[in-house]
Amino acid sequence: MIIRNEERTIKERVAMREGPGTVLIKDVCSKEDLYGKGRLYAELILQQNCGVGYHMHENEEEIFMVKKGQAIYNDDGTEYVIKEGDVTICEDGHSHAITNVEAEECVVMALIILK
Numbered sequence: 001m002i003i004r005n006e007e008r009t010i011k012e013r014v015a016m017r018e019g020p021g022t023v024l025i026k027d028v029c030s031k032e033d034l035y036g037k038g039r040l041y042a043e044l045i046l047q048q049n050c051g052v053g054y055h056m057h058e059n060e061e062e063i064f065m066v067k068k069g070q071a072i073y074n075d076d077g078t079e080y081v082i083k084e085g086d087v088t089i090c091e092d093g094h095s096h097a098i099t100n101v102e103a104e105e106c107v108v109m110a111l112i113i114l115k
Helices: none
Strands: 010-014 022-027 038-046 050-056 060-068 070-075 078-083 087-090 095-100 106-114
Touching: 022 050, 038 050, 038 060, 038 095, 050 070, 060 070, 060 078, 070 087, 070 106, 087 095
Parallel strands: none
Antiparallel strands: 010 022, 022 038, 038 106, 050 095, 060 087, 060 106, 070 078, 070 095
16 A cells, blocks of 8 residues: 555644644544554644643553654653654653744654554
């Protein structure tokens, strides 16, 4: 199977997890393609002052990899600057958030794996 870039869907999420602004979500594949082992594999496109609000993961973990730009990442209440090539893992029972405060857009690969 090949999913062409132009066939990938893009959704807008305003105030995603009560975060600032609008996040564009460009699916890599469907939830069904993850065979019940995950619920999301997508690019998150964050413009300046946009992000995903602080939230907890239960019975799953979320992995981010920054493809482009940088952002502020909140890992269980501690904030870090993450940049291109950095990877974060929010394990089961932990919380996180991400916000782009820079003028350049930030693109993050996001994968949610079910426990």
